[in-house]
Amino acid sequence: QSVLTQPPSVSAAPGQKVTISCSGSSSNIGNNFVSWYQQLPGTAPKLLIHANDKRPSGIPDRFSGSKSGTSATLGIDGLQTGDEADYYCGTWDSSLNAAVFGGGTKLTVL
Amino acid sequence: EVQLVQSGAEVKKPGESLRISCMASGYRFTSYWINWVRQVPGKGLEWMGKIDPSDSSTSYSPSLQGHVTISADKSISSAYLQWSNMQASDTAVYFCARRGNPLDYWGQGTLVTVSS
Numbered sequence: 494q495s496v497l498t499q500p501p502s503v504s505a506a507p508g509q510k511v512t513i514s515c516s517g518s519s520s521n522i523g524n525n526f527v528s529w530y531q532q533l534p535g536t537a538p539k540l541l542i543h544a545n546d547k548r549p550s551g552i553p554d555r556f557s558g559s560k561s562g563t564s565a566t567l568g569i570d571g572l573q574t575g576d577e578a579d580y581y582c583g584t585w586d587s588s589l590n591a592a593v594f595g596g597g598t599k600l601t602v603l
Numbered sequence: 604e605v606q607l608v609q610s611g612a613e614v615k616k617p618g619e620s621l622r623i624s625c626m627a628s629g630y631r632f633t634s635y636w637i638n639w640v641r642q643v644p645g646k647g648l649e650w651m652g653k654i655d656p657s658d659s660s661t662s663y664s665p666s667l668q669g670h671v672t673i674s675a676d677k678s679i680s681s682a683y684l685q686w687s688n689m690q691a692s693d694t695a696v697y698f699c700a701r702r703g704n705p706l707d708y709w710g711q712g713t714l715v716t717v718s719s
Binding site: 495525526528530536537538539540543544549581583584585589590591592593594595596597 | 638640647648649650653662664665698700703704705706707708709710711712
């Protein structure tokens with residue numbers, strides 16, 4: 494059971510937009526920055542979004558992040574087949590004194 | 604270019620010990636924490652702990668403390684994850700990752716298989 498809650502899967506057609514939610518509590522998302530990671534099959538996770546809504550250099554602006562209260566959302570616009578991957582939210586939990594992740598969301602581009 | 608290069612896959616028997624490594628390059632090794640993250644095949648990510656390479660201070664996940672040891676050697680820009688008594692439940696891919704929140708650069712992963 495993960496500390497952060499994500500939907501197990503989402504799907505959408507190429508060119509469409511999809512959002513992935515991440516729900517937590519005041520000890521994690523509510524008082525810390527949220528990051529999002531993309532894990533393509535058989536590879537290491539890659540940082541997509543940090544500090545709730547910031548994109549690292551090289552990440553296309555099709556990827557966006559937002560946070561409100563104890564929830565965060567990843568948006569992916571203009572879906573491509575190459576976006577098929579597992580997506581994880583992550584943050585620090587001040588009560589557990591540990592980094593925590595969501596259970597991951599598998600994106601299928603139909 | 605920042606790179607974290609991990610040691611190769613390992614196969615161990617229950618009760619054996621193991622140390623895997625993560626070699627950093629492309630930045631000042633002592634400037635950022637190194638974290639270890641576990642992923643059981645087909646499952647999600649689990650943070651295990653971190654080390655500050657500048658002074659080797661560590662922080663562990665409450666659920667894992669005592670079962671693994673994280674260390675670093677700043678003279679060769681390397682961090683380590685070590686077990687003294689491996690169990691079948693330790694079978695997983697282990698990633699090292701730089702910094703903290705966020706984990707901005709990741710190693711390629713080391714598959715560890717524990718089987719009798």
